Amino acid sequence: MGYFVRTLQLLSTCVAISLVGSLDSWTVPTSTWSFVILCFCFVVTFIILIIESLALHYCFPFSWGDFLLCHACYLALFCLLVSIIYPATYVQFLFYTPSWDHAIAATAFCFISTVSYATEAIWILGWPQTGDFTGYTGSLPFLLKMLETLVACVILPFISNPYLYMDHPLLVSCVAVYSICFILGIVTILLNLANCENRLPISSSVFHLVLSLLSVLLYIGALVLWPLYQFDEKFGGQPERSRDVSCQHRLTNYVCIWDQRLAVAILTAINLLIYVADLVYWARQVSVGTEDQPGDS
Structure with missing residues (x-):
């Protein structure tokens, strides 16, 4: 399930990044912040996917289970904040403009990312409490x-x-x-x-x-x-x-x-x-x- 969820996370954040980046909004601080947060989520998730694919997480001196849970909780909340702040501080001002559909689609994919990260957090909480925690x-x-x-x-x-x-x-x-x-x-x-x-x-x-x-x-x-x-x-x-x-x-x-x-x-x-x-x-x-x-x- 982990690979499926992370693939969904990568796809949803990638699409959201593309949509947000396609809009001329670099002068808007909250829009730029949303773009940076989404890029951060994508990069971190991609790195974790590579680490687990190569089984490199056994080399780390810290609890990998705690790290994954921390990562999933943080990124779920980050994407949730973007899903709220981006439309509240930027999208609403685009009403009846050509960019409206792109901005709404970006918000929707941010919400999909939120659900996927929250799903990962719930899934990790169901793991047996072994030495990974x-x-x-x-x-x-x-x-x-x-x-x-x-x-x-x-x-x-x-x-x-x-x-x-x-x-x-x-x-x-x-x-x-x-x-x-x-x-x-x-x-x-x-x-x-x-x-x-x-x-x-x-x-x-x-x-x-x-x-x-x-x-x-x-x-x-x-x-x-x-x-x-x-x-x-x-x-x-x-x-x-x-x-x-x-x-x-x-x-x-x-x-x-x-x-x-x-x-x-x-x-x-x-x-x-x-x-x-x-x-x-x-x-x-x-x-x-x-x-x-x-x-x-």
Whole structure:
């Protein structure tokens, strides 16, 4: 079944890439982001197919089952985000244009990719829990970390427009916060998949607690600074959407500047809540003296 599902994944993402790439949408950040995400899904799936065909996965020092489950969950959510964000921020502006059919077809194939990756994740969850699994990918810490990085991935296309923050150094620091926390989340997941946390000079729980606390503090700063400098007139912001010139031309094929600012503010608040939940979890683990890895519980 694995080869059939991955073949479907490759075909659906390849068609979606071709359709998205055929549209003149390179000036639209969310459309470009969708194209990059689809290319990433295709390349990763193709590499995994080659690795398994040559039986090279036995040479890796980490749990291959955990890696496949992580890959399937992430790419299913990535494709789901593209299936939602691409039509919501780009396709709707193409109504009654020649590109409408191509954009709708691209969205449909993105959804097919979502279903195929979700099917793979469900199939892997049905595997016998042998040495191929450490249990980390089925734990609450992994779920929280996955959500944190996914929300950060959604923020990235909106902040790819330098007009949103280049006039204020403190807004540039907010962009740095999103990037740093995203990188820390990816590194944490990789450390767990490779079982490298036991080599750290401090316990696993304390390590995660420190990272979660740092991320919460950074996101609190971003949640204060971003709306303050984007929507408060005293700091050069625009409190009303109607005053944004880019929002007055509804024939444009992109989300207006004010909406992009609002989207980043909302996503920052959502991710802060996820980081707080992560912090509470690890604070409880430390307080009760739990030093085991999440996968060992």
